[in-house]
Amino acid sequence: MSTAVSTASPRAGSASSGPRRRRLGSTGIVYLALVGILVISAGLVAAQGGSFFSQGNLFYLLSQTSLLGFVAIGQTFVILCKSLDLSVGYVVAWSSLVAATTMAGDPSRIWLGVVAALAVAAGVGLVNGLVISKLRVNSFIATLGVGLIIKGYLDTQFKGPSGEVPQAFQSFGYTRIGPVPVSVIVLAVVMVLGVVLLTRTRGGYHMFAVGGNIDVARLSGIRTDRSIILAHVLCSLCAGVAGLLIAARFGTGNALVYTYGYDLNSIAAVVLGGTLLMGGRGSIMGTIAGVLILASLDTVFNVLDVSPFFKDVLRGAIIIAAVAMYARRQIDPASSRARFKALAQSVRPGSRGGPGGAEPENPSTTTGKEATR
16 A cells, blocks of 8 residues: 555656646636736826825725625636526525515614525525525536515515615724725635635535536535535625625615626636636635635725726626636646545445545545555
8 A cells, every 4th residue: 555655657657757747726826916906006096196005095995895795706606606696686685675675673683684585585595505505407407497586575675775774784884994894804714714614624625626627526425416506606696795785885675686687707716716617616715806806806996996897898808718727727637537436435335535635626646546556
């Protein structure tokens, strides 16, 4: 056993003897792109005599980041499982209304409103996951259908802003430390929890495996339905948190929040962050970078007073360019098979691998292990 581990394959040996070229990962690329966009934005604003990094602009940028960030983190979970959620915008709107109407301006009902909003959001995610995993309905159709059902309910029951959020809870939407809103701090906590879930728990490994190849994952003993349901529940919970933030900022619930485009914008942020729409590869850190890119573009467009039409054209071009670039950098099939075979072994009962091991996104170490066998 020890001989097999210590013996290097010819391929590995040749790689170590010569100069090694390490390709920058998709997360590194998107952060480099973010830096480039920030530099260009600062230059454009400075050319007109302004400062892109003024406290007001930074506060606007971070405020946009926190709202979209919650939804995008949740969207990352489902896309990693090769799924999709088009109901998040409606969940955000419904959660804001549930929170505001439950609180009804009473500070003693804040926690009741928070729990009720998150419970409704989790229920929507559970329905999405069950329809997709048990009824085998395509995720695009399933979540769109659920979203339209929610839309019909909201349009029928609510004609405008409803409910009232107590002043104490509105601090979640407006309080800031310097230019940093409190909501961004909460977003950072959610981000860390998401990273830990994906890289240090068995459930996170299952999501990568299901997104990589659901048939192989099922044959390896993974309960694929459970992973898909969990991903959709987490996605809706994150959308519910965004709904709470909306209610805190508006001071009331609003049924028209679903028109703000959180569904498609969250998918765009996830794709910009390097997560593959085909599933099995991606990271929350990359998603946050994608959110920051979109928020930076919105900020500089507002400062420069760019027309909404041209704004959408530029954002669409950037998204297409990013997807095309990631498509050219796909890992080779041999590395993909080796990576998902290692994932399957790590999640089998009694195996030596596990959630505390190496991150499942690294195909190089997996290929080396396969070669030594």
